Amino acid sequence: xxxxxxxxxxxxxxxxxxxxxxxxxxxxxxxxxxxxxxxxxxxxxxxxxxxxxxxxxxxxxxxxxxxxxxxxxxxxxxxxxxxxxxxxxxxxxxxxxxxxxxxxxxxxxxxxxxxxxxxxxxxxxxxxxxxxxxxxxxxxxxxxxxxxxxxxxxxxxxxxxxxxxxxxxxxxxxxxxxxxxxxxxxxxxxxxxxxxxxxxxxxxxxxxxxxxxxxxxxxxxxxxxxxxxxxxxxxxxxxxxxxxxxxxxxxxxxxxxxxxxxxxxxxxxxxxxxxxxxxxxxxxxxxxxxxxxxxxxxxxxxxxxxxxxxxxxxxxxxxxxxxxxxxxxxxxxxxxxxxxxxxxxxxxxxxxxxxxxxxxxxxxxxxxxxxxxxxxxxxxxxxxxxxxxxxxxxxxxxxxxxxxxxxxxxxxxxxxxxxxxxxxxxxxxxxxxxxxxxxxxxxxxxxxxxxxxxxxxxxxxxxxxxxxxxxxxxxxxxxxxxxxxxxxxxxxxxxxxxxxxxxxxxxx
Amino acid sequence: xxxxxxxxxxxxxxxxxxxxxxxxxxxxxxxxxxxxxxxxxxxxxxxxxxxxxxxxxxxxxxxxxxxxxxxxxxxxxxxxxxxxxxxxxxxxxxxxxxxxxxxxxxxxxxxxxxxxxxxxxxxxxxxxxxxxxxxxxxxxxxxxxxxxxxxxxxxxxxxxxxxxxxxxxxxxxxxxxxxxxxxxxxxxxxxxxxxxxxxxxxxxxxxxxxxxxxxxxxxxxxxxxxxxxxxxxxxxxxxxxxxxxxxxxxxxxxxxxxxxxxxxxxxxxxxxxxxxxxxxxxxxxxxxxxxxxxxxxxxxxxxxxxxxxx
Numbered sequence: 001x002x003x004x005x006x007x008x009x010x011x012x013x014x015x016x017x018x019x020x021x022x023x024x025x026x027x028x029x030x031x032x033x034x035x036x037x038x039x040x041x042x043x044x045x046x047x048x049x050x051x052x053x054x055x056x057x058x059x060x061x062x063x064x065x066x067x068x069x070x071x072x073x074x075x076x077x078x079x080x081x082x083x084x085x086x087x088x089x090x091x092x093x094x095x096x097x098x099x100x101x102x103x104x105x106x107x108x109x110x111x112x113x114x115x116x117x118x119x120x121x122x123x124x125x126x127x128x129x130x131x132x133x134x135x136x137x138x139x140x141x142x143x144x145x146x147x148x149x150x151x152x153x154x155x156x157x158x159x160x161x162x163x164x165x166x167x168x169x170x171x172x173x174x175x176x177x178x179x180x181x182x183x184x185x186x187x188x189x190x191x192x193x194x195x196x197x198x199x200x201x202x203x204x205x206x207x208x209x210x211x212x213x214x215x216x217x218x219x220x221x222x223x224x225x226x227x228x229x230x231x232x233x234x235x236x237x238x239x240x241x242x243x244x245x246x247x248x249x250x251x252x253x254x255x256x257x258x259x260x261x262x263x264x265x266x267x268x269x270x271x272x273x274x275x276x277x278x279x280x281x282x283x284x285x286x287x288x289x290x291x292x293x294x295x296x297x298x299x300x301x302x303x304x305x306x307x308x309x310x311x312x313x314x315x316x317x318x319x320x321x322x323x324x325x326x327x328x329x330x331x332x333x334x335x336x337x338x339x340x341x342x343x344x345x346x347x348x349x350x351x352x353x354x355x356x357x358x359x360x361x362x363x364x365x366x367x368x369x370x371x372x373x374x375x376x377x378x379x380x381x382x383x384x385x386x387x388x389x390x391x392x393x394x395x396x397x398x399x400x401x402x403x404x405x406x407x408x409x410x411x412x413x414x415x416x417x418x419x420x421x422x423x424x425x426x427x428x429x430x431x432x433x434x435x436x437x438x439x440x441x442x443x444x445x446x447x448x449x450x451x452x453x454x455x456x457x458x459x460x461x462x463x464x465x466x467x468x469x470x471x472x473x474x475x476x477x478x479x480x481x482x483x484x485x486x487x488x489x490x491x492x493x494x495x496x497x498x499x500x501x502x503x504x505x506x507x508x
Numbered sequence: 509x510x511x512x513x514x515x516x517x518x519x520x521x522x523x524x525x526x527x528x529x530x531x532x533x534x535x536x537x538x539x540x541x542x543x544x545x546x547x548x549x550x551x552x553x554x555x556x557x558x559x560x561x562x563x564x565x566x567x568x569x570x571x572x573x574x575x576x577x578x579x580x581x582x583x584x585x586x587x588x589x590x591x592x593x594x595x596x597x598x599x600x601x602x603x604x605x606x607x608x609x610x611x612x613x614x615x616x617x618x619x620x621x622x623x624x625x626x627x628x629x630x631x632x633x634x635x636x637x638x639x640x641x642x643x644x645x646x647x648x649x650x651x652x653x654x655x656x657x658x659x660x661x662x663x664x665x666x667x668x669x670x671x672x673x674x675x676x677x678x679x680x681x682x683x684x685x686x687x688x689x690x691x692x693x694x695x696x697x698x699x700x701x702x703x704x705x706x707x708x709x710x711x712x713x714x715x716x717x718x719x720x721x722x723x724x725x726x727x728x729x730x731x732x733x734x735x736x737x738x739x740x741x742x743x744x745x746x747x748x749x750x751x752x753x754x755x756x757x758x759x760x761x762x763x764x765x766x767x768x769x770x771x772x773x774x775x776x777x778x779x780x781x782x783x784x785x786x787x788x789x790x791x792x793x794x795x796x797x798x799x800x801x802x803x804x805x806x807x808x809x810x811x812x813x814x815x816x817x818x
Contacts, residue, residue: 052692073694088689090682091807101682102693104675111675152693 002064003028003160003191004049004080009058011044018044019055020215026160026208028063031182031192033202033223035235036212037432039402042195043085045212046162049193050082051075062160073102081153085164085195087145088152091138095131095148096120099155123154128184143174150181160191167201168430171291171458179205197235197432199228211235236434246444249468252281254317255421255452256302261311263297271297273476274311279421279452284443286467286484287456290496294476295456296338299425302454303335304328305343316420329358334419336410336427338456340403344410347399351391352380354398355413387412388438404435411442422446425456440466460489474498510645512773516765518649521657522723523768524761526551526715528660530739531746531753532667533579533711538748539671540704541684541808545601546586547712548736549608553578554713555720556612559625559727568632568721572656572714579713580706582608587705591698594812605736613729624728625720632656632722656718663711668750680704684806687813697813712736738788741795747804756795763788 004026011019018041026032036042047053049060051069060067062078069075075082089098096116105112105119117133124131129147137145146166153161163182167175182192182205194206202209202223209226211218211234218234232240256279263272271294279285289295300306302313304325313321320328329335337343345354356365356376364375380394389408391401398406407427414422424443428436443466447453457463463470463484470482472495479495494500530547537544557578562571582604589600616625632655640651650657671677682690683700691697719735720727738760745759746752767784770776775784 050692071694072692076694082692084692088686088692090685090689092685093678093682097678098689101678101690102695104678106675110669110673111678 001028002026002061004193005061005064006045006049007059007061009045009048009055009060011041011048011053011055017215019048021217022058022212022215023217023220024210025220026191026193028191029186029189030207031186031194031205033206033209034193034195034212035197035199035202035209035231037197037235037434038404038430040212040235041215042212043164046082046164046193046195049075050080050162076156076158079157079159080162081156081158081160082162083146083149083153083164083166085166085168087149089137089145089148091136093137094133095135095137095140095144095151096133098137098148099152103156119155120151123151127154127181127188129154129181141174142169143171143177146170146174146178147181150185158190160193161185162193162195164195165197165430166194167196167198172460175201199231199433202231203228213237232433235432240433240437242433242437244440244444244465246466247448249283249447251283251468252450254278255281255315256454257312257314257317258298258302259312259314261298261301261313262309263294263301263306264309265297270309271476272301275473275477277471277478279454281420281452282447282450283468284447284453284455284466286463286470287454287473288460288463288470288492288496289458289473291458293473293496295473296425298473299335299338299423299454299456302328303333303423326358329417329419332420334414334417334422336407336414336422336424338425338429340406340410345398345406348397350380350395351384351389351398351401351409352377352394354409355380355383355394355416357413358417383409383412383416387415387442404431407431407435407439411439415442415446419451421452421454423454423456426458427455428457428459428462436462460492463492464489472496514645514648515772516762516769517646519765519769520758520762521649521653522761523764524758525654525657525660526718526723526735527739527742527757527760528664528754529656529715529718530712530736531742531757532660532663532750533708533713533715534740534743535667535671535708535748535750535753536680536704536711537583537708538743538809539684539806540680540701541687541806541811541813542587542590542701542705543597543601543810544586544705544708544712545598545737545740546583546604546608547708547739548732548734549601549605550579550582550709550712551716551719551736551739552605552612552732553582553608554716555731556616556625556716556727557713558717559628559720560615560619562628562630562721563625566630568628568630571628571721572632572717575713575717576710579709579711579716581709582713583705583709586709587702590812591701591705594814597810609729612727616727625726628721628725631725632718654718654722656714656722659714663714664750664754671750681806684808687808701813712739715739734789734792737796738792741792744805745791745795748806760788760791763791 002025006024009019009022022045034042048055051071051074060069067078099120100116105115120133129151131144131147166178186192206223209223210220213235258275258277260274260276261272262270262274265271287295297306301308304323308321312319315331320331341347359365365372377394384394387408390405427439443453455466467484470484472479472492530551534544534547554575558571558575561574562568586600586604589595590597620626634652635655636652641647679695680700683697687697716732719731742756742760743753746756767787770781770784
């Protein structure tokens with residue numbers, strides 16, 4: 001039986017058709033993947049199913065009966081629940097309060113807290129979703145926040161659960177836990193729609209996959225009968241190469257030298273503890289580690305965004321430890337920051353303005369104290385073309401671009417400044433295979449041009465694929481150096497978890 | 509000495525009452541995510557309407573009821589502008605303040621051909637609570653107070669219960685923190701915010717009414733004199749919590765009492781009366797300038813909520 005069927009769904013937004021005659025049919029009790037690039041229209045389709053948007057055309061059937069889903073309340077009544085990508089949680093509220101909001105059990109007009117907490121405990125035990133009902137959202141981990149999101153839907157009796165890119169914000173361990181939860185849910189008779197652009201996850205857990213590209217349904221297939229390669233080309237519309245073509249590195253002189261560096265985090269705790277690191281011209285050093293082991297603070301210290309507590313940072317032999325971020329950037333450090341929307345771009349500036357954030361006061365972009373917009377936009381036009389940034393034009397606000405194109409814009413800006421050292425923090429986070437392929441190629445290109453590249457990533461895949469040497473960070477130090485040609489995910493994982501590895505590669 | 513304390517306490521209670529009521533009004537609005545800088549204007553229109561209605565009917569209770577209705581009427585445009593038409597909430601609030609002051613001063617001139625209303629004879633009178641009012645020091649101030657004081661206390665406790673114990677209050681606070689989350693849970697964000705702003709108008713106007721038909725007995729353009737802003741400061745100072753706001757409003761009331769009583773007790777020997785009079789306003793500036801409490805503000809405060817947006 002079909003749990004959900006959507007026929008001929010069309011949804012237009014000003015300027016674009018987000019969904020164009022989309023078809024989706026999901027069987028009862030399966031995990032159905034909805035695969036597509038960023039901006040392909042997956043989230044729009046699911047928001048329609050959840051009642052947040054109204055379709056311009058098309059029909060929806062729930063358990064074979066035609067329905068009109070006028071709002072989230074109606075969706076909940078039909079047994080549809082959504083686990084949102086950006087959690088819909090009220091931070092100062094408790095876990096229980098978030099779960100019962102809008103459907104509160106009461107006694108004599110007041111909320112019955114005890115009953116609510118008991119009910120939350122019961123459901124959480126039934127499905128193996130560990131949460132603390134009385135904890136406040138702002139005090140709990142991202143993984144637990146997601147479990148609260150799932151519980152919200154179950155509390156309302158959801159039979160069909162939509163997961164909107166649920167793994168984007170999770171650590172590898174949390175992803176494993178989530179997969180287990182999803183399998184539990186299906187075993188209890190629930191149906192799951194899993195929105196993603198991560199092929200590995202589909203192969204691992206899904207039964208059926210429907211591919212959407214540029215708002216249109218490309219096709220639907222059983223996961224058993226397909227491969228990552230096939231799905232990728234269905235999604236992108238051309239052959240995608242997974243491996244990175246790169247030649248043997250020819251490392252030259254040392255570009256970045258970090259000596260017994262100590263950095264404190266925002267709470268004043270030492271996040272980096274006496275760390276040493278060297279990156280040479282013409283090599284990519286991969287920085288692996290579980291999130292929160294000091295990687296972010298290390299990169300912030302190198303780029304001048306955070307003060308170093310002790311130790312030295314040398315760029316081409318000169319100390320940059322105490323320089324302003326601006327001075328460091330001018331000396332030849334390019335930075336693709338971890339949070340592209342907070343630190344990489346000014347979202348309400350145009351793409352053109354974003355492309356000159358460091359160089360706006362230099363010729364040809366400025367003359368005297370005036371900006372020369374024709375030059376700024378000409379420059380942006382060239383970069384947009386060279387780096388295939390998909391935007392209506394160079395005057396569009398950065399906010400309007402998809403994540404992948406925002407990232408391409410940042411990379412264009414940083415690479416174009418021709419820095420000796422390029423720091424890339426999670427450069428492909430949340431991006432689809434097409435964009436990932438592009439960004440990987442650009443990073444290797446920089447290396448081949450004789451630049452030093454420091455790559456921080458939580459994705460082991462990416463580290464293994466791109467790096468010439470791998471440094472694993474644990475507890476604010478480099479726990480070990482590994483050679484990507486001879487090591488594997490298990491070995492890196494062991495170091496990441498604080499273990500020891502027999503064979504270590506000598507540094508340098 | 510006990511006399512002095514009793515006196516200061518009594519004046520504190522007297523001047524806290526309007527602040528407490530207006531602050532509770534602000535609490536509902538701001539907890540739902542709508543900035544309410546219009547408290548000043550809502551108090552003004554409340555004070556005006558109470559005076560006029562009491563003069564006309566001879567019944568101060570009808571004056572209170574009329575004041576609350578006028579508050580709702582003047583809060584409505586603020587709600588419509590900031591919720592439906594997505595205007596800047598601060599600008600809209602400032603507009604309400606001007607509109608309320610302008611309307612009431614104009615109507616006073618029109619009705620009485622004077623800068624102020626005639627003296628209201630049938631004002632609300634102090635209501636002693638038998639027995640309790642005999643307690644030394646606190647008896648005369650707390651238990652021989654104007655009815656508005658008792659109302660203010662009841663409203664504070666009710667505000668706490670409504671906001672923190674009922675589904676309505678939880679939804680209201682959710683709307684002020686994360687409206688989209690509330691909407692996905694089936695809460696009607698727009699209706700919630702309208703309701704909150706209208707409650708806000710009724711309570712602030714009730715506070716204003718106390719100024720013209722309980723503490724005072726007339727309305728002129730200086731009747732409110734910035735107390736709406738002080739109430740807003742008390743709300744922030746009290747971290748957007750009913751009891752916090754109650755405490756903060758009492759503290760501001762104390763500052764007013766100190767300024768007023770300063771002359772009598774010879775405080776002016778040490779500090780000039782001008783400085784004493786500045787005290788409540790200086791405290792207000794400090795609170796409004798964000799030296800306290802900002803971190804506790806409802807997360808979605810002042811932000812327009814767009815449905816069906818990408």
